[in-house]
Amino acid sequence: MNTATFSLATLAPARPEIALLVLASALLVIDAFLKRRDGVVTYWLTLATLVLCALLCVVTVRHQPVTTFGGMFISDPLSQVVKTIMLLTVAGTIVLSRSYLETRRMLTGEFLCLALFGAVGMMVMISANHFLTLYLGLELMALSQYAMVALERDSAKATEASMKYFVLGALSSGLLLYGLSVLYGATGSLELTRVAASIEGGNANGTLAAFGLVFVVAGIAFKLGAAPFHMWIPDVYHGAATPATIIIGAAPKLAAFVFVMRLLANGLQGMTGDWQQMLVFLALASMAVGNIVAIAQGNLKRMLAYSTIAHMGYLLLGILAGNGAGYSASLFYVIAYAIMTLGSFGMILLLSRAGFEADTLEDFKGLNQKSKWYAFMMLILMFSLAGIPPTAGFFAKLLVLQAALDAGYTWLVVVAVLLSVIGAFYYLRVVKLMYFDAPTGEITIERRMGTRWVLSGSALATLFFGIAPAPLLNLCLSAISRSM
Amino acid sequence: MFSGINLSLAIWVPIAFGIAVLAIGDDRNPRPARWTALVGSILGFLVCIPLWTGFQQTADMQFVELAPWISRFNVSYHLGVDGISMPLMLLNSLMTVLVVIAHWEVVRDKVSQYLAAFLIMSGLINGVFASLDAILFYTFFEAMLIPMFLIIGIWGGPNRVYAAVKFFLYTLLGSLLMLAAFIYLFNATNGSFEILDFHRVPLSMTAQILIFIAMFMSFAVKVPMWPVHTWLPDAHVEAPTGGSVILAAITLKIGGYGFLRFNMPIAPDASAYLSTFMVTLSLIAIVYIGLVALVQGDMKKLIAYSSISHMGFVTLGFFIFTYDGLLGGMLQMISHGFVSAALFLCVGVLYDRVHSRQIADYGGIANTMPVFAAFFVFFAMANSGLPGTSGFVGEFLVIMGTMKVSFWWTLLAATTLIWGAAYTLWMVKRVVYGPVANEHVAHLKDVSPRELAFLVILAVAVLWLGLYPKALSDIMNPTLQELLRQVGQSKIA
Secondary structure (H helix, E strand, O other): OOHHHOOHHHHHHHHHHHHHHHHHHHHHHHHHHOOOOOOHHHHHHHHHHHHHHHHHHHHOOOOOOEEEOOOOEEEOHHHHHHHHHHHHHHHHHHHHHHHHHHHOOOOOHHHHHHHHHHHHHHHHHHOEOEHHHHHHHHHHHHHHHHHHHHOOOOOHHHHHHHHHHHHHHHHHHHHHHHHHHHHHHHHOOOEHHHHHHHHHOOOOOHHHHHHHHHHHHHHHHHHHOOOOOOOHHHHHHHHOOHHHHHHHHOHHHHHHHHHHHHHHHHHOHHHHHHHHHHHHHHHHHHHHHHHHHHOOOOEHHHHHHHHHHHHHHHHHHHHHOOOHHHHHHHHHHHHHHHHHHHHHHHHHHHHOEOOEOOOEHHHHOOHHHHOHHHHHHHHHHHHHHHOOOOOHHHHHHHHHHHHHHHOOOHHHHHHHHHHHHHHHHHHHHHHHHHHHOOOOOOOOOOOOHHHHHHHHHHHHHHHHHHHOOHHHHHHHHHHHHHHO | OOOOOHHHHHHHHHHHHHHHHHHHOOOOOOHHHHHHHHHHHHHHHHOOHHHHHOOOOOOOOEEEEEEEEEHHHOEEEEEEEOOOHHHHHHHHHHHHHHHHHHHOOOOOOOHHHHHHHHHHHHHHHHHHHHEOEHHHHHHHHHHOHHHHHHHHHHHOOOOHHHHHHHHHHHHHHHHHHHHHHHHHHHHHOOOOOEHHHHHHOOOOHHHHHHHHHHHHHHHHHHOOOOOOOOHHHHHHHHOOHHHHHHHHHHHHHHHHHHHHHHHHHHOHHHHHHOHHHHHHHHHHHHHHHHHHHHOOOEHHHHHHHHHHHHHHHHHHHHOOOOHHHHHHHHHHHHHHHHHHHHHHHHHHHHHHHHOOOEHHHOOOHHHHOHHHHHHHHHHHHHHOOOOOOHHHHHHHHHHHHHHOOOHHHHHHHHOHHHHHHHHHHHHHHHHHOOOOOOHHHHOOOOOOHHHHHHHHHHHHHHHHHHHOOHHHHHHHHHHHHHHHHHHHOOOOO
C-alpha cells in the first residue's frame, strides 16, 4: 500500500459509492433546509440519486475485476450487476411506499436518507475485498435498517421489532467479527485474496481456520435469515412498517448473496468441503422450517417472512454446489427473489390505506371481484414464489436444483422438491382467498400510479423472466464467470 | 398453409384469444367475450386440421419446429408430433369448442375469466402434447394446472376449494419428482433436454427404476391410477361442466400420453420389470373402481369413477407390451375422451335445469325430454362398450392383447364389460326410464339447438370411431410399432 501512488484515478472503481455517499449527505443537508415539510422534494431527489448511481454502476461495468484502496475494494462484473439491480430495487421500494409513508407522516428526510445510507452500506459490502470493508459495509447497512424499523416510534410493535433486530443483529455481527478475527489469526491476513492464497498454499492453521469458519457461517446465516438463525425474521418483518419490511427484505438479500460469495467462494475457497457441509444443514433446516411453519401463519407479512427463510434455503442449494454454475444459479435465484419480494410486499402497500394495514390473509379475500388485474398480478407472484412455470421462480428453482444434483446431492434435491410441494400450499391459499372467496371487508386499491406501476412491473417481470429467462441467465453466468 | 408453424399456431392461437377475451371481458355484457371465445376456439380447431391432413404415416416426428430457448442449458423450443400426440391435440382442440358452446347460457359469473381460462388451457395442453423438449414439456405441463385450479375453485360446486387444492397439490408432487428425473437425464445425456435423446441414452437398471418411479408418480396421478385416484372424484364433482369435460377428456390423457412418451421408451427395462405391478394396479382400477362406481348416487361421481375404471384399461393395454394392447389403449383414450365428455355434458344439461346431480332426483325424463334421452342412452351404451360405438374398439383390442399374455388377467379385465354395463345402464334406467318422478322432471324442457349441436358432434365422433377405427389406427400404427420396438430393446449399457 503505497500512498504515494494515490491519484484520482484510483478512486474511479468506487465512483458509484462515492457519488451515492456525497449525494446522500447533501440530501441530508438539503432536507433540513427545505420549507416544505411533506418530504416530496426529498422523495424525488432520492429517486434521482438512486437512478443516477444505478446508471453510474452500469457505466462502470468492467470485464475484469479491478481493485483499489490497496486491495480493500474490488469492482468486478458481479458487483456492478448486483449493485445496479440493488439500487433499482431500493428505488422501487421507495416508489411503492410513497403513499403509505405519506398517510402515516413517515415520508421524511430521515427515512429516505437512511434508505440511501443503507444502500451505500450494501454497495460497500458488495464491493468489499477485505474483512474490514466487508464488516464496515455490513454495519452501515444494518445500522440504517435498525433505525428505519424504529422510525415508527409510536408503534409498540415496531419498537419491539427494532429492539429484537438490533440485539440479534449485534449478536450476529459479533459472531461474524469473532470468526473473522480467528481467520485473521489463522491466515495472517484480512484481505480476501491473501486469505485465499494462504489457505490454498497450506500456510494457514487448518483447525483454527475451520473454527473461525463456523462463526463466519453462523454470522452469514443470521444475516441471510437461514434456519436455525432465522428467529428475528418473522418478528421484524411483521413488526416493521411495510416499507421498512421491503427495505430489509428485498435489496439486502442481493447484497448478502455477494457477501456470501466473497467470503465463502472467494476467500475461503480452499475450505469448500468444510462450508459445504454446514450449508447443507442450513439449507435443509431453512427449507423445512420456512415451508412448514409458513402454513400456520395468518398474517401475510409473517407468512412471507417464513417464505423468505425457505427461499434462503433454496438459495443456499446453489451456493453449496460450489461451482460457477451453482453460483450463477443462486445469483439468478436471488435476483428473481428480490423482484418477487418487491411485488408481493407491494401488494400489501397497494391494499393498505390510512389506519388499515392489509397485512392479514383475510384482507385479500375476494380481491378478484374488486380488481381482476391486481388479483392476477398477485397470482403470478404467488405461483412464482411457489416455483410454478412459466414464472421466474420456476427457473430459479430449476437452476439451483440442477446445480445441487450436479454436485451429487441427490437426496437433498429430493427433500427440497418435497418441501416445495408443502410450500406450494400456503401460496395457493393466497390465490384461493383472492379468487374463490367473497370479500368480507372493504377493499381499496391505492390510487398512486407509482405504486401500481412498480407492483405490476415486478409481477410482469417475474412472468417475463419465466418465459424468456435466457437474457437474465446469461447475465448471471457471465457476471459470475468473469468475477470468480 | 402456415407450413412450418402449424404447431405453434395450435398452441398460441387459443392462448392469444384467451388473453383477448380477458382484455375485452365485461361481466355486465358478456356477449363480446363469448363470441370472441367461440371464434378463438373454432380457429384453434381449424389450425389443428392441417396436422391431420398433412400427416405422413411414419414414426418420425412431424411438423417439427426448433428454436433455441435457453441455449446455455440446451433448452429449446422444440415441437413436433407423431401418431400418438397428433390425435390427442385434435381431440383437445375439438373439446375446447364444445366447452365454449356448452357454457353459453349456463355460466353467468365472471364469464370472460371462465372462457379465457379454458382457451389458455387448451393452448397449454396442445403445448404438452407437442413438446419435444423436456423443460418445454414441463413448463406447459405445470402451467396447465393454474387455469384448471382456478376453474375448479371459482366455478365449482360447494366443496370446490378442497377439491381444487387437492387437485393442485397431488399433481404438483408428482410433477416435481418428474422434474428431478429430467435433471438426472440431462446429466446422463451430457447436457440435453431433448426427449428423443432421453429415449436413446443407456441407463442402468437402478437408474431406470428410479426414473420410472419418479415419472410414474407424475403420470399415475394424472391418469389417475389406483390408489392415487382420490383427487379425481372430488375434482370432477366440484368442477363446473366444462371443467369436468376437459379434465376427463383431456387432462387424464396426458397421464397415458406420458407413459407412452416418457416411461416406456426412456426406461424400457424398468417398464418390463415393473409391468406386473402396473398391470395389477390397472386391474384393481378396472374391477374395484368399477364396483365403486356401481354404488354412487351422484351422476358426476359415477362417471368419474367410470373414467378411472376405463383409464385402467388404457394402462393395462400399455403395460402388456403387445401391439393390440398399445393400439387398444390409444383408441380407448380417444374414445373415452368423446364418451366421458358427452356424459358430463349430458349431466350438465340436466344439472342446468334441475340443479341436482343426484340420481334419486330424476326418473322418467324420457317422457319429457325424448331427444335428450335418446342421446343419453346412446352415450351410456358407448360407455359400456357396445359394439359399433367407439367404446367397444379399444376395450376389445386390449382384451385381445391381454389374452396373448395371461388368461387370468383377461378374465378380470373382461369383467369390465359387466361392471361397465351395470353401473351405466343402471344409472340410465333410474334417470331416463320409469314414470315421471317429480315436479321438476315434469317441467323439463328438451334440448335446445345449442345443446343439440354438441351432442350431435360427439355422437358422430363416437359412431365414426366405432365403425371406422382404421382412420385413427393407420395414423397411430407406425408410431406404435416403433414404440414397441423401443420397449423391446434393453437400454442397460
